[in-house]
Amino acid sequence: MSTPWKGAPELEVVVDPVADDASGELDRGVELLREVAAGTRPPTLRLYRPSPTVAFGQRDARLPGFDAASRSAAARGFVPLVRRAGGRAAAYHRGCLIVDHTEPAHDAIAGTRSRFAAFGDFFADVLAGVGLDAGVGEVPGEYCPGEFSVHGRRDGVPAVKLVGTAQRVIAGAWLFSSVVVVEDAEPLRAVLTDVYSDLGLAWLPPTAGAAEDLVPGVTVDAVEAALLAAYGAVVRLERSAPHPA
Numbered sequence: 001m002s003t004p005w006k007g008a009p010e011l012e013v014v015v016d017p018v019a020d021d022a023s024g025e026l027d028r029g030v031e032l033l034r035e036v037a038a039g040t041r042p043p044t045l046r047l048y049r050p051s052p053t054v055a056f057g058q059r060d061a062r063l064p065g066f067d068a069a070s071r072s073a074a075a076r077g078f079v080p081l082v083r084r085a086g087g088r089a090a091a092y093h094r095g096c097l098i099v100d101h102t103e104p105a106h107d108a109i110a111g112t113r114s115r116f117a118a119f120g121d122f123f124a125d126v127l128a129g130v131g132l133d134a135g136v137g138e139v140p141g142e143y144c145p146g147e148f149s150v151h152g153r154r155d156g157v158p159a160v161k162l163v164g165t166a167q168r169v170i171a172g173a174w175l176f177s178s179v180v181v182v183e184d185a186e187p188l189r190a191v192l193t194d195v196y197s198d199l200g201l202a203w204l205p206p207t208a209g210a211a212e213d214l215v216p217g218v219t220v221d222a223v224e225a226a227l228l229a230a231y232g233a234v235v236r237l238e239r240s241a242p243h244p245a
Contacts (some may be wrong), residue, residue, distance in 0.1 A: 001124060001234055003234045004119070004122050004234065005101075005111075005114075005118040005119060005122070005176075006086040006111065006114070006118075007043065007101075007103045008043035008103050008104075008235065009044075009099075009235055009236060010042070010235060010236040010237075010238060010240050011042075011043050011044060011101075011184075011231065011235050011236070011237055011238070012043065012044045012169075012239075012240045013044075013045045013047070013228070013231075013237050013238065013240060014032075014042070014044060014045070014046045014047070014240050014241070015047045015239075016046065016047070016048035016220065016223075016229075017048075018049055018094065019048075019051065020051055021051065022050065022051040022052070022053040022079035022081060023079070023081060024052060025048060025050055025053075026055065026081055026083060026228070027169060028046070028055070028176055029046065029100045029102075029143075030084065030173070030175070031171065032044055032046060032102050033102050033168060033170060033174075033231075034170070034173075034174040036091045036102045036103065036104050036172075036173045037104060037171065037172035038172070038186075039104070039172075040241060043053075043102065043104065044100075044101075044102045044105040044240075045099070045100070045102075045231065046088065046099070046100040046101075046102070047097060047098070047099055047100075047224060047227070047228075048097075048098055048100075049094050049097060049098070049166075049220060050092050050093065050094070050096060050160060051079060051093070052077050052078040052079065052091075052092075052093040052187070052197055053068075053071055053079050053080075053091070053092055053095075053192070054070075054073035054079070054081070054089055054091045054092070054093070054191060054192075055067035055082075055083040055089065055090050055091075055092070056070075056080065056081065056082045056083065056088075056089045057083065057085075057086055057088050057089065057185075058083075058084075058162065058197055059080075059084065060082070060089050060164070061082045061088075061109065061171070063119070063207040064200075065194065065200055065244050066088045066198075066199065068198040069089070069095050069194075069195045069196075069198035069199050072075065072177070072191070072194035072195055072197075072198050073091075073194070073195055074193055075194075075198045076187065076190060076191040076194065077187075077222050078093070078191050078212055084085065084155065084168060085166035085167060085168050085177070085194065086166065087144045087146065087164075087166055087197065087212075087239065087245055088143065088144040088145070088201065089143065089144060089190050089192070089195050089196065090143060090164050090179060091191050091195070091203075091208075092179050092188070093157050093180055093184065093187060093188065093190055094184075094187075094220075095181070095183030095184035095210065095220060096179055096180060096181050096182060096183075097179075097180045097182060097223055097224055097227070098123075098178070098179050098218050099177070099178045099227065100176075100177050101119075101176045102174070102175045102176075103174060103215035104153045104172055104173045105172070105173060106172075106207055107172055108169040108170070108171050108172070108173060108174040110130075111139055111174075112167055112174075112211040114152040115167065115174070115176055116146075116147070116165060116167070118149060119165060119178065120136035120163075120165065122148075123150045123163045123165075123178060123180065124136050124150050126226050126230045127150065127162060127163070127180075127211060127223070127226075128222055128235050129226045129230065130211070130218050130222050130226050131198070131215040131216050132152045132162070132211055132214055132217065132218075133152065133153045133154065133214070134151065134152050134153075134154070134162065135150070135153065135159075136148055136149070136150055136151075136245075137151065139159045139160065139207045140204070140207075141203055141204030141207050142161045142203065142204070142208075143161065143196065143203050143207065144164050146164060146165065148165060149161050149163065149164060150162050150163035150165075150211065151167070152211060152213075153191075153214070154214045155206070157164075157213075157214065158207070158208025159204055159207070160206070160208065160210075160213065160214070161181070161208060161209065162180065162181055162209065162210070162211055163178055163179065163180050163181070163188070164178070164179045165177065165178045166238075179217040179228075180211070180223055181208075181209070181210045181211065182211045182212060182218060182219065182220045182223050183210055183211075183212050183218075183219065184210060185208060185209045185210035185212075185213055186210075188208055188210075189205050192208055193205050199244050210222050
């Protein structure tokens with residue numbers, strides 16, 4: 001059985017319960033990556049609904065406005081963290097679905113770009129399955145810009161970023177992490193506006209949106225179900241116990 005990202009034919013699925021531990025949620029992805037690289041865990045698909053977080057990139061942390069941006073995030077109720085992957089500041093909360101896909105690889109670096117392209121197309125198809133007109137490509141002025149961002153469109157409405165992706169690679173394995181913004185975009189726009197102003201980074205707030213802005217009524221539950229169905233069409237899924245909250 002082939003997959004769009006040329007990966008394993010079977011994935012262990014872990015759906016973590018809602019917690020209130022932004023740092024632990026982020027660290028758990030790296031923990032799974034190390035376990036997969038060591039061979040103590042099979043290829044794993046982890047899904048969770050995150051605590052309100054602003055995940056800064058490494059470059060953000062070196063900017064003069066970083067401390068002010070961290071305070072602004074906290075004032076809006078978002079935990080400021082610095083992630084180990086690249087990119088710029090991204091915000092997420094319970095109205096989002098985070099998907100951490102981890103697999104072993106002898107040369108994990110070699111397929112980095114092809115994975116970005118394949119997962120971008122994959123997530124666009126998943127969103128199309130819940131009624132969105134989704135495509136892949138950077139939205140001019142978007143936060144945490146990326147060539148393979150997944151955006152949504154609607155007649156008369158500017159394109160909005162709906163999925164941001166990042167990768168982390170270590171010897172023996174790769175982690176592909178995707179944030180799908182489904183519900184309640186306004187708090188995300190508000191905190192990003194403050195944070196990007198403090199960092200001195202230009203962006204266009206209307207590019208930050210949620211799936212429900214384009215298809216009213218779509219929920220995180222619906223996107224999660226569509227995602228698992230799409231995965232199940234290309235790989236065997238084995239449900240596992242969640243990580244304790």
